Amino acid sequence: xxxxxxxxxxxxxxxxxxxxxxxxxxxxxxxxxxxxxxxxxxxxxxxxxxxxxxxxxxxxxxxxxxxxxxxxxxxxxxxxxxxxxxxxxxxxxxxxxxxxxxxxxxxxxxxxxxxxxxxxxxxxxxxxxxxxxxxxxxxxxxxxxxxxxxxxxxxxxxxxxxxxxxxxxxxxxxxxxxxxxxxxxxxxxxxxxxxxxxxxxxxxxxxxxxxxxxxxxxxxxxxxxxxx
Numbered sequence: 705x706x707x708x709x710x711x712x713x714x715x716x717x718x719x720x721x722x723x724x725x726x727x728x729x730x731x732x733x734x735x736x737x738x739x740x741x742x743x744x745x746x747x748x749x750x751x752x753x754x755x756x757x758x759x760x761x762x763x764x765x766x767x768x769x770x771x772x773x774x775x776x777x778x779x780x781x782x783x784x785x786x787x788x789x790x791x792x793x794x795x796x797x798x799x800x801x802x803x804x805x806x807x808x809x810x811x812x813x814x815x816x817x818x819x820x821x822x823x824x825x826x827x828x829x830x831x832x833x834x835x836x837x838x839x840x841x842x843x844x845x846x847x848x849x850x851x852x853x854x855x856x857x858x859x860x861x862x863x864x865x866x867x868x869x870x871x872x873x874x875x876x877x878x879x880x881x882x883x884x885x886x887x888x889x890x891x892x893x894x895x896x897x898x899x900x901x902x903x904x905x906x907x908x909x910x911x912x913x914x915x916x917x918x919x920x921x922x923x924x925x926x927x928x929x930x931x932x
Contacts, residue, residue, distance in 0.1 A: 707835045710763035710786055711737035712779070716904045717796045717870070718770030721825070724871035725767075730842060735761040742775040750777040760785045765835045768793040776802025780811045790818040790835040794825035794869070796913055797906040824905050824917045826868040842866060846873040846924040850880075854930055857886040862925075872902040873921060885929055895922050 711734065713722045722737050736759045745753045766788040768779055779802075783791055791812055795801055802808055805821070812819045818833040828844030831837045847865040852858065862880040867873045876898045885891045899918040907914035 706733055707764040707838055708735045708762065709733045709765045709767060709839075710735055710761060710788070711767045711769060712740045712771055712782065713737060713767075713769040714740050714772060714775075715770040715800075720870050720904055721767075721769050724867075724869065725843070728842075728867070728871075730839075735763050740771045740775055740778070742778060743772050744774040745777045747777070751781050754778060754781065758782070762787045764789050765839060766791045770796065770800055771802075773800055773803045776804060776808050780808060780815065780817075783812060783817050784815060788817060790833050791820075792828075792836055792839065793819065793821050794828075795821050795823040796825060796904070798908075798911045798913075799906070824913050824920075825870070826872075826917050826920055828869075840866075843869045846921050848873070848877070848924055848928040850925070850928045852885075852930060857884055859883045859885065862928075868917075868921070870903070872899055872917075873924075875902050876921070880925070888926070892922050892926075895925060 709730065711722050711725070713719060726734060738758050742753060742755065760782065763786045766783055766786065768791060779791065809819055818836065820831060820836055822828040826845060828840045830840055844866060846868050849863040849865055850859055851861040853860055859880045859882070862877040864874045864877050879898060883891065883894060896918050899921050900914065903914050903917050905914040905917050
């Protein structure tokens with residue numbers, strides 16, 4: 705399914721994912737992207753605050769990445785104007801959860817638009833929605849295929865089967881060559897540090913999203929190691 709993807713983004717997370725997708729095998733599916741800098745929207749007439757220069761190409765899947773909480777009421781309007789059939793709205797920072805999330809979700813559902821809020825984005829693995837599932841076949845919960853030297857317990861080559869949406873998996877993969885896995889604790893620590901150097905997700909005691917993302921990547925690599 706070659707879905708047409710339109711991206712609304714803002715901030716470091718939005719920029720990172722947008723740039724990665726725009727240089728990936730999904731690049732030809734992207735029909736447009738726009739930095740939605742809107743900080744607040746009128747509750748009574750949200751459409752009045754739509755930017756004049758926003759492109760509104762027809763799309764199938766609308767990605768919403770890192771926009772400010774009070775800009776969320778524009779998403780159903782944009783989804784309607786672009787004829788989007790599904791909205792994928794990952795939560796990477798609790799400070800950016802849209803105000804009125806549940807009313808926005810209800811509005812989209814009433815329009816017949818499927819919506820998901822994966823937290824973190826790299827937890828996305830599969831969906832009942834075909835458009836989201838097509839995206840998740842390439843981007844989401846990381847998967848690796850490893851070529852190893854079992855005698856020395858060293859990774860020789862790491863191939864990414866499913867990349868993280870931000871590209872952290874594909875950025876880390878080349879650096880795994882030569883990494884020993886005989887001491888799993890040390891292995892996890894080294895991979896965790898590599899991940900944290902790439903990840904821009906929120907990290908706090910109340911909602912350690914970066915840590916969750918790191919654990920997903922570490923588990924993916926451990927799952928790809930040969931059974932000892």
